[in-house]
Amino acid sequence: MRGQLTAAAGQSKAQSCPQCGADTPYDERFVAWCAACDWNVDPGGAEPVRGRFEAKQRRLAHRYGEQLHAELLADPDAAKGGDRSGTLARVVAVAVHAVTAVLAVGGILLVVLGWNTVVQPLIGAILLVAAVVLRPRFGRLRHDGPVLRRADAPRLYALVDEVASAVGTHGVDAVTVDADFNASVATFGLKSRRVLHIGLGLWEVLDQQERVALLGHELGHYANGDQRRGRLIGTALASLHTWLYFLTPVRTPHRRRTIPEMLTDLLMDVPRWAVYAVTLLLERLTLRDKQRAEYFADRAAVRVGSAAAAAGLMDRLLIGDSVESALRTESVRAQTRIGGAQPRAAADGLWERSAERAATVPEREYERLRRVAALRGHSVDATHPPTHLRRHLIEAGEPAAAAVVIDPEAAAAIAAELAPARETVAHAVIRDPAG
Template sequence: MTDDQGWLARRRRRLMDGYADRSRAKAAAKAIDSSRPSVATVAVWGLAGLVHLTTVATLVLGAWLTLIAPSLVLRVPGLVIVLFGLFLVPWPRSVRKLGAHTRVDLPELFALLDRVAEHNGGPVPHLVGFDPDYNASTFALGRRRVLVLGAPLWVAAPPHARLALLGHELGHFAHRDVLSSSWTAPAHRALEQWRLVLRELGDDPFDGGTGLRIVTVVIRVLVLPFRALLAGYVYLLDLLAASSSRSREYLADLDAISTGGSDGALALLDTLLAGSAVEAAVGRAAIRRDDAWHEVRTTLARDDLTTRLRRRAHAVQEESRIDDSHPSHAQRIRLVEEREQVGPGVVVDTATWHRLDAELEPYLDSAGSVLVDAVRYQH
């Protein structure tokens, strides 16, 4: 039995590696025709449409019962249905809660973003936010494009890796995957919102006597099929969108190479692989009440080629799945290494970096304080 399982695991790994290699080669050749949606993309649009239809139908039914139904017995449930339908609506994220900043707040950063966008031929974000996550992301807030930079990643990355990071993230605006559109993104967000509520209804027991415990058991039983249905629906949506998402990730990596050069793109991936080292550095600073960003920079400054190669070797062992929305770090590194080596397409002098660092310092420090507090209170 053990040998069979080992053989199956190796066979699955070879199949996934072959699939990943083909996907990477396709992206590297830029052989993706965005003007011709695939069958999977059309299916994702249809699944998103069913989510929107469910929300609209719920609101219409509730409004009809509330306003037109002749009996008060029907109007009261109608009002409840309306309130439930409003809950189903995937309300957009608040700019105030995000803490996003405009060109007026960050002139140096937006000047650099203008140069990156001009070089790669993509759009510029309208808003930029900072958060404590070791990542970066983009999304749409209505018609406004939002770039979110993870403070730990920005601090940990060397200058040429930061250029590659900006090129990669702005590349997502140019190569939007199927789940980032104004039609599909709200539907996906709504599904996750529904799953969260059903999970809380099914998992959180009521405090009280035997009667309330019975109610808890009944609610769990009633909620279970809906939880299973939503889980399957979200999985199917993610599965159909995964290929598009991976391809767009590779295209964004090509933009990272174009912006920061081959060395910058590789340095960015090495910095991403150093996430555990950065986390440990922040933890040490939190316990000692030292400067977290100084500890992060000092820790990564000690990295040598042997350390980076060891992290890359470990990344090769990452499991690949057909429903993964992102290619593995190993595949992304191969993409950079297989391409012809190029220099940075956007060059920034030392004086500009100093001005940019001074401009971003209060925002990075604010995000760092949140991160340090979260780590400190965990201990």
């Protein structure tokens, strides 16, 4: 009988696919779907894209990602950075910073030389404020969570140094830890010091070699060169996005705009669309280079962690929403005392429970998520290549032994160094004031 369960409760169950009739095993914790015809493979559908700009950026990222994927499949050494696009991007970035400089100089002149009028110093002050807001920013060290220095975590830094050396760069000056399902590297300060951000939401669901692959990918960005991470273009993009933020009108739903608001919006239309066009141009000029950097960073992950570890990392990225949802659920349960839950008890063992849940995700669910990723063109964000294409390139490469292997002693030492940060971040997730 179609749709009838064929296994006892508490065991792996199976039913007939309502679309093609094929036997369809399923786990009650996950979506029931058919591998033969893709029935119900993506019941939720793609999430809506926020705004016209992100929609354009995602379409470009997907197109460039597919182009580079094909080129790298044909020739692993192909898809080098485009000199013409890079040169033009630098010209645009210089022009953006020149506008900020003109605002600053003009503001100073109007304030200093225009005291015989009231209007000129006022306009000069406005221009100076705009120049300050749009000035190039060189990044600051985030303090959203614990910051670990070399003295705090020597074995972790030793691992980072080893991975960095294997991919052809040097290590970092600081490590920050929080609950994000993410990891990244960035620079901060005038001397461009490096910081590694470790999100425990992701770190804790990875095995040891997947963590090595993750470090290899992030540090690989420095070895491969990514224009967006450079000061000139990176700061120009930040300035343009700041312009867009201030020039975009704030709309209140279900409220009619007043005549002054309509006139203000009309006056802002020309500069807003001009800034939008320049931003889109600079994004387009650098996006292919960004995509190339991501693919080459994946190659670094394979080199240091192994192809299996890098592919496993790609799979773990697909369960990010469920990991974050589980953490939010634990927080809500603890704060509302559902089922007698207590914040202190909920914080204890939080990361172990997260890892245990991730470990029970069956291969069939990962296969479904891989198919969904291909259908939706899933990517980490609007600038990354599609995840399924990144995974395909990883699997298509020649298998090789990992350049960096974490032995049990080193793994235990790193875990001990991270233990205080893990506890602090767990209490922050649960929002336990006693923590």
